[in-house]
Amino acid sequence: MGGVGEENKSRAPDHVVATTETKNKTKQNLSLSLSLSLWSLEPLQIISTPSHLFFTRSFSSLSLSLPSLAPTRMAEATEYLKLFVAETSWYNEIVLGSIVPGEAWRRLPHFFQSWLRNYLGGTLVYLLSGFLWCLVIYYWKRNVYVPKDAIPTNHAMYLQIMVAMKAMPWYSALPSISEYMIESGWTRSFATIGEVGWPMYFVYLAVYLVLVEFGIYWMHRELHDIKPLYKWLHATHHIYNKQNTLSPFAGLAFHPLDGILQAVPHVLALFIVPCHFTTHVAALFCEAVWTANIHDCIHGKVWPVMGAGYHTIHHTTYRHNYGHYTVWMDWMFGTLRDPEEDDHPKKS
Structure with missing residues (x-):
């Protein structure tokens, strides 16, 4: 009886559990929505290799359990977009660093x-x-x-x-x-x-x-x-x-x-x-x-x-x-x- 009582005390009420699960699902779906809008028309299938992240748009990824993958995919998509920023930053460094005197442009x-x-x-x-x-x-x-x-x-x-x-x-x-x-x-x-x-x-x-x-x-x-x-x-x-x-x-x-x-x-x-x-x-x-x-x-x-x-x-x-x-x-x-x-x- 004591064990059951303690278990009941430690367990959150059902409506709190339901609310938490709903929030988590909403957050996952929001991440998924952002990820899909980020990559336009088709969902992404991400293939990880030791040196690169290869992104391929494939309808076969619809069969995946997307809500459970959304946070990971969102993080990897964000990392992928940093490749573009790094490239334009490199262009800026080459051109502005060579032409513009001083460091004011960096601000x-x-x-x-x-x-x-x-x-x-x-x-x-x-x-x-x-x-x-x-x-x-x-x-x-x-x-x-x-x-x-x-x-x-x-x-x-x-x-x-x-x-x-x-x-x-x-x-x-x-x-x-x-x-x-x-x-x-x-x-x-x-x-x-x-x-x-x-x-x-x-x-x-x-x-x-x-x-x-x-x-x-x-x-x-x-x-x-x-x-x-x-x-x-x-x-x-x-x-x-x-x-x-x-x-x-x-x-x-x-x-x-x-x-x-x-x-x-x-x-x-x-x-x-x-x-x-x-x-x-x-x-x-x-x-x-x-x-x-x-x-x-x-x-x-x-x-x-x-x-x-x-x-x-x-x-x-x-x-x-x-x-x-x-x-x-x-x-x-x-x-x-x-x-x-x-x-x-x-x-x-």
Whole structure:
């Protein structure tokens, strides 16, 4: 009797036990919900190895006892996201540590460190690539690639640089925001190629680039077709409508919102297809070089690349060659105009 009495005293009332169990289940389900939202469309199956955590999205994980795994999965997901933060912190250290004097930048929040790095890095890439490009095609190889009467004046190039420099702080916000979303687990990005293997990496990269090409084509086309967007945004870029007003520096000479809108497909694609984080960062910075390339008025004749020969026609007709990397979207949607077949495009 004494033993039973002591057992009853030590045992919590049934309603307290039920309440505690309910709270625990709620906490576990909340953790599970956070974990699943963190990794977007599909639940994660985590495979632990001595040196890595490999995350694979698999519907087979639905058969697991997810509530009991939620706390562990949440902790491991948090550790995984730290890989992205560590990578961007490394980029910040390399760029800001080399350019910014002193240690003041280290006191900035991580997001603003990344913005400052993107701003300074983007500015350097734009200016260095532009100056080197112009040095080669206008001076070193003068009259070889570009006829003398098609070379823009120094004043025209200066004005293009000024437009781009005013927009650069705003441009830098987009990669900073995309990095923040990746670090927060809102996208389908992965940290290392080893998680998916080289074959799937190239499959994902191909799908990513197709989505970006499709998105930029239609964004660019709508910036022409929707009159207020053209008038208030895109017309800033289209004042350069002759060969002697186009230069590599015109590549980023946009209204800030125009430039951001045309780069948004890079970010939207992250929610659709798994993308290697480093590759995404590199793709955004390569835009500065690519836009310089398609504004130098040199027809490279490399099919199916949307080179400067095609893009120069876009600047003179306003109704053709909206594509970015390739001619495929213009071919599919009937807006392609080939410079080989049209040596003297007329404004339509």
